[in-house]
Amino acid sequence: MxxxxxxxxxxxxxxxxxxxxxxxxxxxxxxxxxxxxxxxxxxxxxxxxxxxxxxxxxxxxxxxxxxxxxxxxxxxxxxxxxxxxxxxxxxxxxxxxxxxSDPNVIDVCFDKYKTAGFIESLGLKTPRTYVDYNEAVAAIKDGELKFPLIIKPRWGSGSIGLEFVDDLEELEMVYKLERKKVMKSILATASVDDNFLLIQEVIKGPEYGLDIANDLKGKYRGVSVKQKLAMRSGETDKAITVDNAKIREIGATIGRALKHIGNLDCDVLERDGEFYVLELNPRFGGGYPFSQEAGVNMPKAIVAWAQGEDVANEMFFPKYGKMFSKCDILLNVGE
Incomplete structure (x- = not known):
């Protein structure tokens, strides 16, 4: 192969x-x-x-x-x-x-505003999200939306263009600046609507990364849950696999409804015992190796499926309590 x-x-x-x-x-x-x-x-x-x-x-x-x-x-x-x-x-x-995954799945995941709507349609929680600046300001003044807030590209990648704001004056300045930055970046081509920035409430608390596994027909097969212990440049830097039935059920609900294929990288935040789904990335994410090293083997599954074979669902659930940390290495990349 x-x-x-x-x-x-x-x-x-x-x-x-x-x-x-x-x-x-x-x-x-x-x-x-x-x-x-x-x-x-x-x-x-x-x-x-x-x-x-x-x-x-x-x-x-x-x-x-x-x-x-x-x-x-x-x-x-x-x-x-x-x-x-x-x-x-x-x-x-x-x-x-x-x-x-198919275009409709990619659209739901890539457009973070549609992601929020999709998550809510499943009866799950997600941070309050606005794409209209004036509506966000009105919500702040009415007390429905509270600082701190995060501004980020609606069609984004990685941690490009993420900014936190703590008051209305800062919101206005940063929002204008971010619009200019996005239009000068590679994200300009991906931004297909004039409302290409999101204003979103910040959820403070433990953060989890999920690897939600579906087979090549979009059937849910399993989920690996990791608690993020450290981040670096928007990627998980240190994490531990955890046995949390509530978060696993969130992953199962998303996998069954979305019908993506392969791996889905998903971020979940916890506040006061409630879990909020933040993002869906229909690909291998930077946190996947923490699942693999704890016993998950999506590569083996994909190769088997591509050859018309199947694998046991146990392959997508990790051993719990396994903690790993990334480190830098230097590579010879040629002349």
């Missing part, structure tokens, strides 16, 4: 996990805008490609699939997901299984 990772970036561990599954019987192929991307150091084949919004990005990726005889394609970038999702049929015509 040959597996292509697009926008491989820094997710070196994921390529390693999949290589351990397929062994020497197949190739890990990785693409990125820069051949110095850390993840490419573990790939059997590394290829430089244009930016995801370039006109020739999809044709180039299709060409790579043909040349490298790719069986499975996995994207590691939020901004690429809507593009690949709409073009799945082109890849499937080549015999490539694209581990990217």
């Amino acid at each position: 040959n597996i292509l990772f697009t926008c491989a970036g820094r997710r070196r561990y994921l390529l390693k996990y999949f290589k351990e599954v397929i062994g020497e019987g197949g190739n890990i192929v990785a693409t990125d805008m820069q051949l110095s991307a850390p993840a490419l150091t573990i790939a059997d084949v590394k290829i430089q490609v244009p930016r995801v919004y370039a006109e020739d990005y999809i044709p180039k990726t299709l060409e790579i699939c043909k040349e490298q005889k790719i069986d499975v394609l996995i994207s590691l970038n939020d901004l690429e997901l809507p593009i690949l999702s709409k073009c799945k049929a082109d890849f499937e015509a080549l015999g490539v299984k694209v581990i990217v």
Whole structure:
């Protein structure tokens, strides 16, 4: 089996996990805008490609699939997901299984305002969220929305453009500045509505990361819950797997309703014993290795499913009480 990772970036561990599954019987192929991307150091084949919004990005990726005889394609970038999702049929015509959910799923997850509405439709809690600046200010003055608040891109990626504000004066200044910043960033192309910033209440309390596993038909299979102990640049830096039935049920509810395929990275915040779902990312997230190292094996499951085989649901539930921490390493990425 040959597996292509697009926008491989820094997710070196994921390529390693999949290589351990397929062994020497197949190739890990990785693409990125820069051949110095850390993840490419573990790939059997590394290829430089244009930016995801370039006109020739999809044709180039299709060409790579043909040349490298790719069986499975996995994207590691939020901004690429809507593009690949709409073009799945082109890849499937080549015999490539694209581990990217359907466009309606990507839309719900990528548009954080729609995410909030979806979560509420399931009877789950989510932070108060506004896309209209004037409505948010009115809610503040009426006492429905209280500081501190967070301003962030509606169609965002990672921690780009996140800012906290503590009063109305700061809200006005930061909101105007963030609008300009987003329009100058890579997020400008993804922002398809004039209301491209969110104003959201801040939930203070323990934070959890969920890896919600669905099979390639969108059927819920299991969930791994980790309590985040430390963060760095918007990613989980230290975490411990926990046995929390309430949060597991939240994950199961989302997985069954959303019908995504593969892994769904989900953030949950706790306040006064209540749990609030913050974001849904239909891909492998930066917190996935904490699940893998605690016994979860989504790469093995994806390879099995792609070959028409099945795996036991126990594969998606971790051993509890396992704590891990990331650390930096230096890689030789070539001349």
